Amino acid sequence: xxxxxxxxxxxxxxxxxxxxxxxxxxxxxxxxxxxxxxxxxxxxxxxxxxxxxxxxxxxxxxxxxxxxxxxxxxxxxxxxxxxxxxxxxxxxxxxxxxxxxxxxxxxxxxxxxxxxxxxxxxxxxxxx
Numbered sequence: 001x002x003x004x005x006x007x008x009x010x011x012x013x014x015x016x017x018x019x020x021x022x023x024x025x026x027x028x029x030x031x032x033x034x035x036x037x038x039x040x041x042x043x044x045x046x047x048x049x050x051x052x053x054x055x056x057x058x059x060x061x062x063x064x065x066x067x068x069x070x071x072x073x074x075x076x077x078x079x080x081x082x083x084x085x086x087x088x089x090x091x092x093x094x095x096x097x098x099x100x101x102x103x104x105x106x107x108x109x110x111x112x113x114x115x116x117x118x119x120x121x122x123x124x125x126x127x128x
């Protein structure tokens with residue numbers, strides 16, 4: 001499963017990379033620190049999953065999500081943010097986010113979500 005990461009925090013990107021490295025079927029295709037590069041890399045790498053911060057330089061995660069969902073609806077988007085107010089959650093869901101996590105409270109849930117997505121993908125391949 002190809003995964004794109006975009007967050008303006010180097011520490012968060014490193015933690016995500018370490019966490020996801022333990023999942024066999026995961027390939028991190030890009031690790032970026034701004035929304036413009038995230039959008040370009042979504043188009044280039046066509047990942048299965050994109051994990052985006054809401055607030056990034058260039059374009060916000062919501063802007064990236066809004067733009068790319070119009071082009072490709074198959075990518076699973078996970079929004080990861082410190083801004084957990086319902087306003088941001090509603091914006092993310094309206095834009096087409098599949099998941100919305102607070103960095104402070106829900107960070108560790110990302111691993112189980114990605115692992116579950118990999119398992120679902122494996123079952124789809126076996127059953128096809």
